[in-house]
Amino acid sequence: MSNPSETRQPQTQRFGLLWPDLNDGLSYNDVVRSSDSESTLIEFYSSKYKNSAPLQGWVQRIENGQIRVDGTVVPDPETILRVGSELVYHRLPWREPDAPCLLEVLYEDGDMIALNKPSGLQVLPGGLFQQRAVLTQLQWQASKKQEPHPVPVHRLGRGTSGILLCAKTKLAKTRLAAYFANGTSYIEGNRKTNMEMCGTRKITKIYRALVTGLLDEDKVLIKQPIGMVQYPGVAKGLYVASSSGKPALSKVDVLERNMQGNNTLVQVEIQSGRPHQIRIHLAFIGHPLLGDPLYVGGGQPMCFDPEFVDGSFAQDGGYQRPTKPVPGDCGYFLHAHQLILSHPTTNEVIKITAPLPSILQTQDEAKEIRIN
Structure with a gap:
């Protein structure tokens, strides 16, 4: 077996920026499909993303204005969804x-x-x-x-x-x-x-x-x-x-x-x-x-x-x-x-x-x- 070549940098190179106190949060996008038609906003999120938060947690997120429907904040958990509507849930910034x-x-x-x-x-x-x-x-x-x-x-x-x-x-x-x-x-x-x-x-x-x-x-x-x-x-x-x-x-x-x-x-x-x-x-x-x-x-x-x-x-x-x-x-x-x-x-x-x-x-x- 030939000896592998081990390339070394002429001098140690390092990089990295300090982390901000808070990140930018996250946005999650969904489109309402026919199978979800006539569902309420809370039914959609609490069933599809039940591993993310309990039912009351999703109620809190909706009432907090963290979810938009077709670009508009919808704070009512009982809002009826229409097929084709675009949903965006914004997770608030946090300190990691x-x-x-x-x-x-x-x-x-x-x-x-x-x-x-x-x-x-x-x-x-x-x-x-x-x-x-x-x-x-x-x-x-x-x-x-x-x-x-x-x-x-x-x-x-x-x-x-x-x-x-x-x-x-x-x-x-x-x-x-x-x-x-x-x-x-x-x-x-x-x-x-x-x-x-x-x-x-x-x-x-x-x-x-x-x-x-x-x-x-x-x-x-x-x-x-x-x-x-x-x-x-x-x-x-x-x-x-x-x-x-x-x-x-x-x-x-x-x-x-x-x-x-x-x-x-x-x-x-x-x-x-x-x-x-x-x-x-x-x-x-x-x-x-x-x-x-x-x-x-x-x-x-x-x-x-x-x-x-x-x-x-x-x-x-x-x-x-x-x-x-x-x-x-x-x-x-x-x-x-x-x-x-x-x-x-x-x-x-x-x-x-x-x-x-x-x-x-x-x-x-x-x-x-x-x-x-």
């Missing part, structure tokens, strides 16, 4: 939870850019974080340069740090997304024809993680399938270890055991990209990530209790945040450390490395950094 804003550039060329994503920053807008996301910073940065913004081609959990790969062209986006969809493995050779590359996985993802307990074996291969279950506070469902789920494969190598702290530093190479795969797989073998608030032994969530408490959406009528952990909660130690891939247009093999947080360094690595 604290999140980092600074992004480090690890690699960049005309086709792609690799960023070092900090823990605590979401990749794409969603849930509480509709503005405070990597995509927003990419949009702001591109607008200053008056050019199209790069697009992430995969995701990292909000609590996961490390390499996030983004495409700058449509061709790069298509090919890189295909790499991730096809799984990962080491690439043999740095130049191959299209025929030779057919069926060959062209990307390798290597992570560092700190897990609870001491792994007995130095190497572990985890093949546990990952599926989905319903879970309070997660509208589309929660990914868990499930015998009926989709195949997933993780290779785990022990780097260092901390006898006193009863934890183990591991390297994980994933050859599939299921959501929360590393967190689920390590929990499945009885060694969940240290500090993971959600996944426990067996690769299952800590609790299914649907209890609610006061939260960020109370003033806007929406459901309040569950007391129990959800996937976006942070606290664990997981870092996308290395990415080895075939360049989407040149086929050159490129290795990208994100500096390790101190807690995920071996003793020898930490010592070498102190000496240097």
Whole structure:
């Protein structure tokens, strides 16, 4: 195997604007269809978007003037809707939870850019974080340069740090997304024809993680399938270890055991990209990530209790945040450390490395950094 070329920036490049106190809110558009004719405004929203707010919450939103019908604010929940009417619900601006804003550039060329994503920053807008996301910073940065913004081609959990790969062209986006969809493995050779590359996985993802307990074996291969279950506070469902789920494969190598702290530093190479795969797989073998608030032994969530408490959406009528952990909660130690891939247009093999947080360094690595 030829040595991959590891391109380093001549000096560290960082970008990121401070987040405003409040975001801009959100607007949701609908058109009344024949199946909804003669429905009232409250019937439409409380039935179609019952996961967003309870009945009284939608009443509050309507009476608060947050819904327009054909461009006019309609504060009466009992208004009868007509087929073809355009509805717009405006979610009020809110202060999103604290999140980092600074992004480090690890690699960049005309086709792609690799960023070092900090823990605590979401990749794409969603849930509480509709503005405070990597995509927003990419949009702001591109607008200053008056050019199209790069697009992430995969995701990292909000609590996961490390390499996030983004495409700058449509061709790069298509090919890189295909790499991730096809799984990962080491690439043999740095130049191959299209025929030779057919069926060959062209990307390798290597992570560092700190897990609870001491792994007995130095190497572990985890093949546990990952599926989905319903879970309070997660509208589309929660990914868990499930015998009926989709195949997933993780290779785990022990780097260092901390006898006193009863934890183990591991390297994980994933050859599939299921959501929360590393967190689920390590929990499945009885060694969940240290500090993971959600996944426990067996690769299952800590609790299914649907209890609610006061939260960020109370003033806007929406459901309040569950007391129990959800996937976006942070606290664990997981870092996308290395990415080895075939360049989407040149086929050159490129290795990208994100500096390790101190807690995920071996003793020898930490010592070498102190000496240097």
